[in-house]
Amino acid sequence: MLEVAEPRAVAGRAPDVFREGKWVPMRTYDDNEEVDFAIVGTGAGGGTLACKLAEAGFSVIAFDAGPFWRPLEDFVSDERDQGGLYWTDERITGGADPIELGSNNSGRGVGGSTVHYTMIALRWRPEWFQCRSKLGYGRDWPISFDELEPFYEEAEEALKISGPISYPWSRRRKRYPYRAHPVNAAGLVLARGCEAIGVQWSPLPLATLSAPRGMAHPCVYRGFCAYGCSTNAKQSVLVTFIPRALNAGAEVRDLAMVGKIEMGKDGKATGLTYHRGGAWRRQKAKHVVVAGYAIETPRLLLNSKCDQFRDGLANENGLVGTHLMTHSGPGVWGIMDEEVRCYKAPPCMAVTEHWNYDDSDKKDFRGGYAFMSQGPLPVGWAEAQAINRGMWGMKLRQEMTRYNHVAGLRIVGETEPQRHNRVEVADEKDQYGLPIPRVTFSYSENDRRLIEHSKGSMRAVLEGAGAKELWTDHDTSHLMGGCRMGDDPDDSVVDRDGRSWSIPNLWVCDGSLFPTSGGVNPSLTIQALACRMGDRISGMAKRGEL
Numbered sequence: 001m002l003e004v005a006e007p008r009a010v011a012g013r014a015p016d017v018f019r020e021g022k023w024v025p026m027r028t029y030d031d032n033e034e035v036d037f038a039i040v041g042t043g044a045g046g047g048t049l050a051c052k053l054a055e056a057g058f059s060v061i062a063f064d065a066g067p068f069w070r071p072l073e074d075f076v077s078d079e080r081d082q083g084g085l086y087w088t089d090e091r092i093t094g095g096a097d098p099i100e101l102g103s104n105n106s107g108r109g110v111g112g113s114t115v116h117y118t119m120i121a122l123r124w125r126p127e128w129f130q131c132r133s134k135l136g137y138g139r140d141w142p143i144s145f146d147e148l149e150p151f152y153e154e155a156e157e158a159l160k161i162s163g164p165i166s167y168p169w170s171r172r173r174k175r176y177p178y179r180a181h182p183v184n185a186a187g188l189v190l191a192r193g194c195e196a197i198g199v200q201w202s203p204l205p206l207a208t209l210s211a212p213r214g215m216a217h218p219c220v221y222r223g224f225c226a227y228g229c230s231t232n233a234k235q236s237v238l239v240t241f242i243p244r245a246l247n248a249g250a251e252v253r254d255l256a257m258v259g260k261i262e263m264g265k266d267g268k269a270t271g272l273t274y275h276r277g278g279a280w281r282r283q284k285a286k287h288v289v290v291a292g293y294a295i296e297t298p299r300l301l302l303n304s305k306c307d308q309f310r311d312g313l314a315n316e317n318g319l320v321g322t323h324l325m326t327h328s329g330p331g332v333w334g335i336m337d338e339e340v341r342c343y344k345a346p347p348c349m350a351v352t353e354h355w356n357y358d359d360s361d362k363k364d365f366r367g368g369y370a371f372m373s374q375g376p377l378p379v380g381w382a383e384a385q386a387i388n389r390g391m392w393g394m395k396l397r398q399e400m401t402r403y404n405h406v407a408g409l410r411i412v413g414e415t416e417p418q419r420h421n422r423v424e425v426a427d428e429k430d431q432y433g434l435p436i437p438r439v440t441f442s443y444s445e446n447d448r449r450l451i452e453h454s455k456g457s458m459r460a461v462l463e464g465a466g467a468k469e470l471w472t473d474h475d476t477s478h479l480m481g482g483c484r485m486g487d488d489p490d491d492s493v494v495d496r497d498g499r500s501w502s503i504p505n506l507w508v509c510d511g512s513l514f515p516t517s518g519g520v521n522p523s524l525t526i527q528a529l530a531c532r533m534g535d536r537i538s539g540m541a542k543r544g545e546l
């Protein structure tokens, strides 16, 4: 299995992600040097913010528990080999609908989950930022779409998103930086089905190159995106914001697990404790940003409890870890007469967001969902048939002979923020001696109605395209919430800039900020938030408000 035993970003150099075996220079700081920002996590939120802050002239160290990948050498098109990309440390999961944790929602390594994500880059529906006041459900965000729009644009430009000339949903926008990819056969099944029932569809905007960019090649449509892209076509944080951050003077510390945020007597963070190279060390910092995603961020805040903050940091109102959300993900599958070969090209290439924008009374639920064409790879597909459909032996072998004819759709379904869906810390400890997270999740009645409705829509589309022998399965994707942002200190963990209400030099910058989950994939919104946060912090520094 893919494994990196020793830190690579050491002694003033870091791996060059664009050239095999080569290095790029990296500024390094001493543990006792008080840097401006210590950032925990280098994924969609942390890696993007590290770049923004370093480019603004701050001294920055970004820590990641996982390795500093070399895409051209580490990533191979082998479903069995790539397990090291995921956060598979032990976590306890429970509730009425326990979330499966691992490859489908947690990355571990420089670039975070964007290293193995599916690259779908969608903006939110503008009204979702005020969904309580405008659509009558969920809760309002402290910022509006108008405030975030320039940062969506900044993130899309940084990732050179390849998208259609005209995307039918969200607000009218200027053209995507790169042209759209041709839609694969699996996507065309969605397209035909949507057209058959009179519902709009679109090629997906994707964070993979449709033309060369510097030393990165365009996508070659091999379809191994969920196992690390070995051509660098995928515009993960590892090959976009991290090289920029290093170039601007940031240090990245790989294989560095942060265990605790250190607090001073004045109630401010003084730095953090991290485990690297077999020993615990301390790094001094003027500000600490937590960007470990929706489970590890609350976990670190809770594990950092001390005499002054007995319930954990930023947790005076008991909200840290609460209102955790996932996206529900039922799928509908069928068999087509013709060969589809759904494994060719990135897994999701076509989408309908129709039900995200349907405010009619034909819906018996609040919120929305989008669904995308799917491209499972053979080993994963065989596992799914065994687990979900109880197939084994000759039955499984026969089913696999039909693999090239399979077509499927899966939703990204909004779930409601509920207080009892949460991350806590358990008594059990991990390999570092740190209490492990306990994750509890149950769908609401509304979530269940949404799921049932979506199955009907996906069936209609697949049948419209001519699929036969339909069956359904259930999955979840993405994690959001746990440290929600807000305008009311009694009702949120951090303010509209991700700054803790009670500890002025402690910040959060990742998917845990989300007050609601929306009905599309989250990472473009996380990156837009991180870009905005970078600019806000620079502005505060100039005004002497840091």
Ligand SMILES: Cc1cc2nc3c(=O)[nH]c(=O)nc-3n(C[C@H](O)[C@H](O)[C@H](O)COP(=O)(O)OP(=O)(O)OC[C@H]3O[C@@H](n4cnc5c(N)ncnc54)[C@H](O)[C@@H]3O)c2cc1C
Pocket (backbone or CB within 6 Å): 040, 041, 042, 043, 044, 045, 046, 063, 064, 065, 066, 103, 104, 105, 106, 107, 108, 109, 110, 111, 112, 113, 114, 116, 117, 118, 119, 120, 121, 122, 226, 256, 257, 258, 259, 291, 292, 293, 294, 296, 297, 300, 478, 479, 509, 510, 511, 512, 521, 522, 523, 524, 526
């Ligand atoms: C299989 C898969 C497919 C996906 N597809 C899409 C998609 O198509 N479109 C989309 O928008 N989103 C997608 N997502 C979701 C998206 O990748 C995440 O929402 C996003 O990356 C979350 O950003 P983040 O910064 O919150 O966390 P991450 O990107 O997960 O980064 C967190 C980082 O923090 C590190 N870390 C955590 N705790 C510590 C600690 N204590 N010390 C040191 N380091 C720590 C982790 O190692 C990790 O690298 C997908 C996710 C997965 C897993």
Ligand code: SF4
Pocket (backbone or CB within 6 Å): 208, 218, 219, 220, 221, 222, 223, 224, 225, 226, 228, 229, 230, 231, 232, 233, 234, 345, 346
């Ligand atoms: S299909 Fe494209 S983005 Fe996916 S792994 Fe292959 S080259 Fe990379």
